[in-house]
Amino acid sequence: MSSNHTQLLERDALGRLVYIDANGHHHVGVHPVRAFPITAHDAGIGIMDQSGKELHWYPDLASIPVAELAMIEEDLAAREFMPVIEKITKVSTFATPSIWDIETDRGSTRIRLKGEEDIRRIAGNTLLIADSNGLQFLIKDSTQLDKVSKKILDRFR
Known part of the structure; x- marks a missing residue:
């Protein structure tokens, strides 16, 4: 990760996930979606806005900065309740x-x-x-x- 990486994700005061795009626009209430949640759990995660439009794409978990990965995993865990x-x-x-x-x-x-x-x-x-x-x-x-x-x-x- 380069030292000039700008954080793309943060949480607002209400705990919602916020995506900050290249123009500095804050998209409130975004959610991460796995490309292949069952067959390739660690491959590809999209950050989607509330209407389902993809705002950002991470090709794999390794490409996500640690602080952002923690927020993404926390959000996914709350939505991906699938007992084995x-x-x-x-x-x-x-x-x-x-x-x-x-x-x-x-x-x-x-x-x-x-x-x-x-x-x-x-x-x-x-x-x-x-x-x-x-x-x-x-x-x-x-x-x-x-x-x-x-x-x-x-x-x-």
Whole structure:
């Protein structure tokens, strides 16, 4: 990072993220968006205004100054709540709708699966499961699940 780097991001008094463009204009309430949030987590982050227009592009995390990266990661963490399913312990029925008891990287929980279409393959063996409340759960690699979890999952795909 060069010593003449001008900070592009700051927080205002209300805690909102503010982007300062090359002309010194302050864009209040911007938000970072990952280009590939699941398949390439560290590649490409755009800074978007409230209408969805890209104001700035970072090609990768390494290109973001440390102070700005901390603000970006804090903002993303608040918006990217996506627990990772590590184990499926039980399902109420092999028909849908069904109730699933699961273990995630954030603890045990119970979700309701409305239909088989709520299980989507993202890339390779990566799956995204949407519960009836609209929460998204990630299975990073379905081949790495335990035997019971794989068997349950296979009944729904």
